[in-house]
Amino acid sequence: MPPLYDPEAVRPMWEELARVGVKPLTNPEEVDGALGQPQGTVMLVINSVCGCAAGACRPGVMLALQNNVIPDRLVTVFAGVDTEATQRAREYMDGIPPSSPNVVFFKDGKPLHVLQRQHIERMNPVEVANNLIEFFNQHCTAQGPSIPPDEFERIEPVQQCGSSIPLYPGN
8 A cells, every 4th residue: 555645754753763762664574573572562653644743742752762661672653654564553452443643562462551642632742751651660671761861852853743744646
């Protein structure tokens, strides 16, 4: 399936998560490799072009990854761009309704904690981060932060939303 949005136009929206150690997954095989492992903790971010992704989700995720304890693996798929990868990721969610943005935590291969759009759109980045950090502190053991604090301070969150993103040519 072709992407809904121009992948080059959304590049800054996934690159900012990649800068803090969140690996972009662009096809079903990569999703299987990340979510099909039955041990450890995984944070999956279903990224999107919406305003709540730009205003709360991505900045909150990035801030949470400055915690001293973080998940073992950090991954993301981009709804509306990596369509097949997003669909495969949702297959691992055991009946959790589709949502983007969305942050899902897996522990030992099972979804354990979810922040859906309906939650995120009522939160600011600090509230998102605090929610995630609470989970990290209870269930994760990997050493944080994901990147050094001085490197994190140089990141400027992307404040662009879907109304300014061009559709992929041919859609």
